[in-house]
Amino acid sequence: MTARRATVAGHTYEFPTLVEVMAKATPARSGDVLAGCAATSEAERVAAQTVLADLPLTTFLDEQVVGYDEDDVTRLVLDTLDAAALEPVRALTVGGFREWLLARAAAGDEPAISGLARGLTPEMAAAVSKLMRNADLVAVGRRARVITGLRSTIGLPGRLASRLQPNHPTDDALGVTASLLDGLLHGSGDAVIGINPATDSPAQTIALLELIDAVISRYEIPTQSCVLAHVTTTLRALEKGAPVDLVFQSVAGTQGGNEGFGVTLDLLSEAHAAALELGRGTVGSNVTYFETGQGSALSAGAHLGVGGRPVDQQTLECRAYGVARHFDPLLVNTVVGFIGPEYLYDAKQVIRAGLEDHFCGKLLGLPMGVDVCYTNHTDVDPDDTDTLTLLLGAAGCSFVIAVPGSDDVMLHYQSLSFQDVLTARQVLGLRPAPEFEAWLQRMDLVDDTGRVRELTADAPQARALLAAAR
Amino acid sequence: MSDAFDVLRSATRARVALGRAGDGLPTDRLLEFRAAHAAARDAVHTPLDVDTLVSSLGETGLDVLTVTSAAPDRATYLQRPDLGRQLAEGTSLPGGSYDLAVVVADGLSPRAVADHAPGTVAAVLERLAGWSVAPLVVATQARVALGDPVGEALGARIVVVVIGERPGLSSADSLGLYLTWGPRPGRADSERNCISNVRPPHGLSYAQAAETLAGLLLASRELGASGVVLKDEGPALER
Numbered sequence: 066m067t068a069r070r071a072t073v074a075g076h077t078y079e080f081p082t083l084v085e086v087m088a089k090a091t092p093a094r095s096g097d098v099l100a101g102c103a104a105t106s107e108a109e110r111v112a113a114q115t116v117l118a119d120l121p122l123t124t125f126l127d128e129q130v131v132g133y134d135e136d137d138v139t140r141l142v143l144d145t146l147d148a149a150a151l152e153p154v155r156a157l158t159v160g161g162f163r164e165w166l167l168a169r170a171a172a173g174d175e176p177a178i179s180g181l182a183r184g185l186t187p188e189m190a191a192a193v194s195k196l197m198r199n200a201d202l203v204a205v206g207r208r209a210r211v212i213t214g215l216r217s218t219i220g221l222p223g224r225l226a227s228r229l230q231p232n233h234p235t236d237d238a239l240g241v242t243a244s245l246l247d248g249l250l251h252g253s254g255d256a257v258i259g260i261n262p263a264t265d266s267p268a269q270t271i272a273l274l275e276l277i278d279a280v281i282s283r284y285e286i287p288t289q290s291c292v293l294a295h296v297t298t299t300l301r302a303l304e305k306g307a308p309v310d311l312v313f314q315s316v317a318g319t320q321g322g323n324e325g326f327g328v329t330l331d332l333l334s335e336a337h338a339a340a341l342e343l344g345r346g347t348v349g350s351n352v353t354y355f356e357t358g359q360g361s362a363l364s365a366g367a368h369l370g371v372g373g374r375p376v377d378q379q380t381l382e383c384r385a386y387g388v389a390r391h392f393d394p395l396l397v398n399t400v401v402g403f404i405g406p407e408y409l410y411d412a413k414q415v416i417r418a419g420l421e422d423h424f425c426g427k428l429l430g431l432p433m434g435v436d437v438c439y440t441n442h443t444d445v446d447p448d449d450t451d452t453l454t455l456l457l458g459a460a461g462c463s464f465v466i467a468v469p470g471s472d473d474v475m476l477h478y479q480s481l482s483f484q485d486v487l488t489a490r491q492v493l494g495l496r497p498a499p500e501f502e503a504w505l506q507r508m509d510l511v512d513d514t515g516r517v518r519e520l521t522a523d524a525p526q527a528r529a530l531l532a533a534a535r
Numbered sequence: 536m537s538d539a540f541d542v543l544r545s546a547t548r549a550r551v552a553l554g555r556a557g558d559g560l561p562t563d564r565l566l567e568f569r570a571a572h573a574a575a576r577d578a579v580h581t582p583l584d585v586d587t588l589v590s591s592l593g594e595t596g597l598d599v600l601t602v603t604s605a606a607p608d609r610a611t612y613l614q615r616p617d618l619g620r621q622l623a624e625g626t627s628l629p630g631g632s633y634d635l636a637v638v639v640a641d642g643l644s645p646r647a648v649a650d651h652a653p654g655t656v657a658a659v660l661e662r663l664a665g666w667s668v669a670p671l672v673v674a675t676q677a678r679v680a681l682g683d684p685v686g687e688a689l690g691a692r693i694v695v696v697v698i699g700e701r702p703g704l705s706s707a708d709s710l711g712l713y714l715t716w717g718p719r720p721g722r723a724d725s726e727r728n729c730i731s732n733v734r735p736p737h738g739l740s741y742a743q744a745a746e747t748l749a750g751l752l753l754a755s756r757e758l759g760a761s762g763v764v765l766k767d768e769g770p771a772l773e774r
Contacts, residue, residue, distance in 0.1 A: 095614040233547060240547035247543055247551040406613040441575035441702045442613055442643050447568070470550020470560075470568065477703040479572070482550075487558035519555050522539030534542050 071115040078112035083128050084370045086120070087188070088377035089113035090195045092417055096360045096408035100368055102375040117192055118160030122151075125188045130380060131370040137320045137330055142186055142387040150184025153177065159192045166193065166428075167201060170208040179210045182390075182430030187318070187383035190425040194379070199417065199456070202424040207461035209427035213395045214349025215289045215310060217255050217498040219432050219463050225495035226464035227486045228396070228434070229254035232475035236263045238276055242534050244469050245280060249530055251483030252510065252517040255501030256396055256434065256464035257311065257354065259291040263475055267301040270294045278308040280533055284508070287347070287500035289395070291354055296328055296336045303339055311354040311395060312340040318357075318384025321367025330388070337392045348500065351395035351432070357385040358400040359418050360408030378408060379421055386429045396464065397426055398434035401453075402445055403478055412449035415439065419453045423462050434464035438480040447471065447479075454485060458493040465489070487517055548705070571704045578699070578707035580609060583645035588673055591653035592639065595660055598670035602626050602685065606676040619678035621720075628688040633669040634756065636691035636718070640677035644699030647708040647734070651741070652697050655710060655733055658745035659695070663752065679713045679727070686718025693755055694718040695748065700731065709734045712744060714751050716761035726762035728755070 069086060070079040080086045088102035090113035097103035104110035126143075133139045154162055169177045194202065212220040219226055231244030241260060248254050258277050262269050270292045277290035289310035292299070296314040303309045314333060315326050323329065333353075340352035359378040362368040370376040382399065389397045399422035402415045409415045419435050426433030437453050439445035454465060471482040489495065496502055496515060505511045509526045512518055520527040540552035553564045560568070589599045605621040606612035612619050637659070639652045660668065669689040674681050679696050686694030693716050700709040710733040715722055728751050732738035739747075755761045 099615060099617070231549075233549070237547070240549070243543040243546035243551050244549045247549075407616050410614055441572070441704070441707075442579045446572065468549070469547075470553050470564070472550045472568070472571075472704050474547070474549045474705075477701075477706075479704065482553075482560070484553070484555060484558060484560050487555075491558050517558075522541075522552075528539070531539060531542055534546065 069116045071112040073108045073112040073115065076108060078109050080113060080116055082371065082374065083124065084130050084372070084374040084376055086113050086116050087130060087192065087195070087380050088375070090117045091377045091379055092195070094378070094408070094414045094418065095406060095410040096363055096378040099407050100363050100375040100378070102377055114196055118158060118196055120159050120192070122154060122157055122159060122162055122189055125186050125192070129371060130188055130376055131319055131384070138318060138323070138384050138388055141330060141391060142384070145391065146186065147183035150181055152184070154181060160196060162193050163196050163201070166205045170205045173208065175208050175210045178205065178208050178428070182428065185429055187387040187429060188380060190428045191380040191383040194421050194425050197424070199420050202420040203456060203460040206420070206424040206427050207459065209424070211427055211430055211432045211463070213351040213432040215346040215351055215395050216287050216348060217289070217500045218348055219256055219395060219498060221499065223495060224498055225458055225462065225486070225490055225493070226256035226498045227253040228256045228398070228464055228466045229258045230260070230466050230468045230473065230480065231258065232261050232468065232473055234263055234475045236269055236273060238272070239534065241273065241276060242280070245277070246530050246534055247469050248467065248483055249286070250510065250520060250527060251487060252497060252505055253467045253483045253486055254286070254288050255498035257289050257291050259293055259354070261293045261476055265294045265298050267298055267305065270298050270302045271305060271307040274302060274307045274309060283533060284530070285504070287504050293356070296332060300336055300339060303343070309340060309343060310345050311352055312336040313354045313356070315356045315361070316385050316388045317361045317365065317367065318381035318388070319362050319367045322362035322365050322381070323388070325365030325367055333388070333392055349395070351393050353392045353394040354396045355389040355394055356398055356400055357382060357389070357422070358404050359422070360404040361385070363408070364404065379418070382422060383425045383429065386426050386431050390430050394432060396434060397431045398436050398464070398466065399426070400436040400438060402439035402443055403436065405440055406443045409443070411444035415443070415445050416449065416453045416456065420456060420460065423457055423460055432463045434466070435462055436466040436480055438466070438478055440478045450481060451485070454481060454489050455492060458489045458495055491516070574707040575702035575704055578644045578646040578702040581645060583641040583648055583675055585673055585675065588639065588649060588652065592656060592671050592673065595657055595671065597668060599673060600628065600670050601673045602628070604674065604676040604678070604681050609676070612676040616678055619676055620680035622681065622684050628672070628685065629670070630688060631669060631690045633689060633691045634666040634693065635663065635752065636669040636672065636686045636689045636694045638672045638674050638677070638682045638685050638694060638696045640674040640679070640681060640696055640698040642677060642698035642711070643701040644707060644709065647699035647710045648697070650708050651710040651733055651735070654741040655697060655712070655744055658741040659748055662745055662749040680722065682713065682715060683718045683720045683722050686715065687720070691718060692716070693752060693761070706734060706737065709738060712748055714748065714755060714761050716755050716759065728761050728765055
């Protein structure tokens with residue numbers, strides 16, 4: 066393989082392998098600097114993008130970023146690729162692919178864009194995203210249609226679902242219930258009612274699953290529950306007969322990254338098969354839920370590709386989608402501002418990453434949502450999360466995550482509030498998942514225009530729900 | 536405001552039943568959130584007043600030295616945790632032979648260190664009669680693992696790093712204590728023991744933290760080790 070080069074501003078830059086082309090073409094972010102693979106100047110970044118734009122898409126079939134023999138994620142992707150699905154764009158360069166996508170998006174040709182998913186490798190999606198501006202990511206992202214379902218339908222046009230995340234620092238039943246009811250009263254929870262448990266044990270997982278299941282059953286809510294314990298914990302709960310709707314796992318884009326999470330592809334297959342057997346769906350049979358996030362492989366020291374070269378975090382993130390899509394998920398979300406400023410430093414980087422992750426996930430066929438969030442040592446505030454949320458709403462994001470008052474009192478970070486979801490829906494004309502919307506109507510929690518009512522505590526609708534907290 | 540939503544409010548510290556202004560937040564709730572976030576942001580970014588801290592720590596009767604990490608400023612510190620674990624080039628510390636070295640590090644909350652480190656360190660030293668303790672070291676732009684090269688240079692058998700923890704929305708001043716036997720660069724987080732959330736009156740008191748730490752120190756000296764082999768004390772280490 067010969068080095069690839071391009072000249073920008075009178076200087077010629079050379080990139081020894083595909084790994085460097087991808088890394089140095091990536092818009093600036095702290096994690097790539099930390100990994101030692103970022104472009105060292107803006108000119109070098111554009112030079113790498115220039116090289117990337119001229120690469121045939123098929124380069125990614127012949128040349129790997131992470132080796133086939135060394136990494137089971139690479140093998141999974143290449144061994145299950147659908148060559149026919151790639152056919153419409155097989156002859157294009159990466160730059161040509163960008164233009165092809167923008168043209169189809171402008172024409173509203175969703176089938177053309179969505180039909181590519183199983184033919185694309187994660188690296189192809191990553192590559193084209195690196196050439197795109199934020200508005201490109203929005204314009205194409207909203208035309209990459211991915212519809213999934215279990216007891217509610219996720220990803221329909223004109224919809225924005227939400228995960229209601231009623232976390233509590235000690236998994237206290239009443240505390241969880243209070244946040245859960247607060248979310249329902251605000252019209253949240255159509256994607257999933259999902260708790261991060263404070264204690265990862267089968268007993269605690271079962272207790273929380275039964276708690277959510279009781280509320281879902283009592284009010285006949287068309288949604289699903291999830292306790293985001295380790296997949297092995299969920300398998301144990303499932304064996305004990307717990308009401309498991311979704312099997313959850315955090316996944317990464319390399320075999321080593323997944324080992325860091327304590328999972329293998331075989332284990333995920335086993336969990337997927339076990340959850341499918343439960344048959345708890347009414348409108349679909351997607352029974353897995355995955356979380357990802359740029360920087361997870363680097364934080365596990367599992368970010369090296371061919372020749373021991375550090376791979377950029379956005380390419381690795383896309384490879385995590387290559388894992389997730391193999392298990393037909395109901396939901397996938399990137400946790401975009403959680404990991405800290407050493408991976409995404411400020412609002413510009415977090416907003417960019419959120420749009421990239423949504424676009425790449427959708428292009429690869431995932432029901433992509435985003436946890437729009439930040440920690441207090443990252444240079445992000447609610448003005449920035451407003452910006453990203455509205456952009457994601459415009460981009461057709463499948464779902465976002467919401468907690469009471471933006472404050473997750475268990476994980477100690479800030480995500481969106483229930484009010485933020487209402488605002489995004491109202492501003493952009495988006496509605497909840499249809500089954501959940503019908504439930505909100507049945508419970509008289511929305512008015513004739515579909516707007517979630519502002520209820521006083523003694524309103525009959527509020528009293529009906531608050532009864533579950535007693 | 537008192538109404539039936541108090542059922543929710545009394546059940547959790549989460550910000551439930553905030554009310555609405557249209558689809559947004561009422562102004563008082565908006566400002567409450569901003570105040571909490573501002574406190575957390577300021578805790579991260581307000582530099583440690585090193586002179587005042589050195590003077591307070593001097594009241595223990597021990598010499599107090601100051602060092603900085605290889606991260607030259609806050610922005611670099613936040614983006615390059617690797618630099619926060621190394622001493623600035625050219626740092627020299629007086630070598631000796633001690634049972635214990637104590638490093639007071641700004642970490643992600645200099646405010647926590649300013650508020651709680653002097654009281655915590657004094658409470659710890661009170662409980663260590665007969666221990667030889669190296670000069671105290673105040674470290675800025677520092678991560679937990681900066682204690683490894685400091686402890687090694689001082690010739691200490693154990694290093695304790697007293698450090699400001701990442702501020703939460705309702706806990707901007709939380710202090711953490713990390714114990715490492717045989718400090719030297721390259722020690723893994725699994726070789727440390729941690730006491731978290733020292734933050735009176737809401738978290739652990741200085742006496743409670745010092746009592747627990749003194750117990751761990753005695754056990755570590757006896758065992759000649761620290762970390763998971765010593766005792767599973769507190770949460771997993773963050774960094």
